Amino acid sequence: MQPLKATEFKIGITADLHQWRTFVAIAELGSLTRAALFLDSNQSLLSRQLNALERECGARLFNRTGRGVELSEVGSRLFPQVKTLLMDAELLENEIRGEAREPSGRVTVGVLPSIGLHLIRRMFGEMRKRLPAVSLKVFEGSSGQVEEWLADARVDIAILYRYGAALPLHEQALAVVDSY
Template identity: 75%
Template sequence: MQHPKATSIQLDVTASLQKWRAFLAIGELGSLTRAALFLNSNQSLLSRQLNALERECGTRLFVRTGRGVELSDVGQRIFPQVRALLADAEQLENEIREQARDASGRVTLGTLPSIGHHLVGQLFTEVRARYPGVNLKVLEGSSGQVEEWLADARVDIGILYRYGGTLPEHEQCLATVDSYLIGPAGDRLTAQEEVPFRSLHELPFILPSAPNGLRTALDSMARQEHITLAPVIEADSLPLQASLVARERLYTVLPLHAVWTEVGKGEVQAARIVDPPFQRTVALVFAKTKGPAKAVSAIAGLIGEIVDRMARDGMWRTDR
């Protein structure tokens, strides 16, 4: 027998369970006043919620009497089902919270320095507050190193940049990141808000050495756009790239969050690359052999929350 897919389930009237909790309280107590006290609400608000619920259902759920309210015929028929639905929802919520409370063990995160610099401090604070039984270990390295750690299960979760339009099925998109041309303070080119990709032609660059995901993607797009990238020095160190851009008046290509602090201090400038844009995806990847499942899932959830907060600050974009 073929079972329907979960995505085929359609919810409308039952999409919000809170209104049905109000229905249950009113039905059990027989009074809007007593139900409002029980729910720590007020009678006027509860009355409006009840009227809205009856409009959505297209029928009366209660009959008003001189002593309060009574369930209508329809209300009586659905009352046991609503009670069972809410009981199941309460059990699910309790189980979810219990799972979270039980999260424990060591979770190892492999990340790139440009992401870890902003992420790890907030992640540590959240883990200590919400999952005290979880011990967080963080490894920073290049994309190639993080890939190796994932393959060898030395890390449970990896955070990587991916270039191109799609991700493998087992990877989760955390954010979409624009690339910026980074230049020294006072530089006329990077004083603009945006620069076309072709303006990178023969600039004095400091870039990571190949093999490197950024370098490979940059060189590929440069060939497509028929321009020449001219690194005068190669360095994989992010602090060194930012330092030499500022001191030696070089250029590099980085996401804005990688030089967020330096741009804020006015040490370097950043202009978004357009025409065509040069974008990357921040991807979360699980090792095939993961550590303690509850703890790994909990940490992955926290990373998603923190990334969303960073997006609201303008560091990158998310679709969640």
């Protein structure tokens, strides 16, 4: 009979998954400012986290440009592995919390001020009843701002006015309301 032996994992740099989540957000969005908005953080905090991560790795993960940041050679090599690590960690967390059976998490909604007040109050009430583990975060802005937030993935859902019969391919009509 062989003696029992545990698998030994040597984890140091990968122990803080929040830093790696920041790394992925910055890489995908190409900007500390956009990543800070997406992560509901501030740019200086993300900059400090990124500097600490680069020190721990002993290499530059990004090249700073006049328009933001781009992955360095090292960052490009690490990116797919880090993304897989984070997806696996999220699957594990979902399994642990039982989220595979009941939706949970935060949904960020972008709306126009003219419809936000009436719609959001009802949406919060329905969400609380039907999906208590889901929380809503609401951004109000002009049509152009809401479109930009949707394009930058700062919001998950945008509620906008659309005129005409045809919608762009990536959009889905949630309701049709006559306006006067």
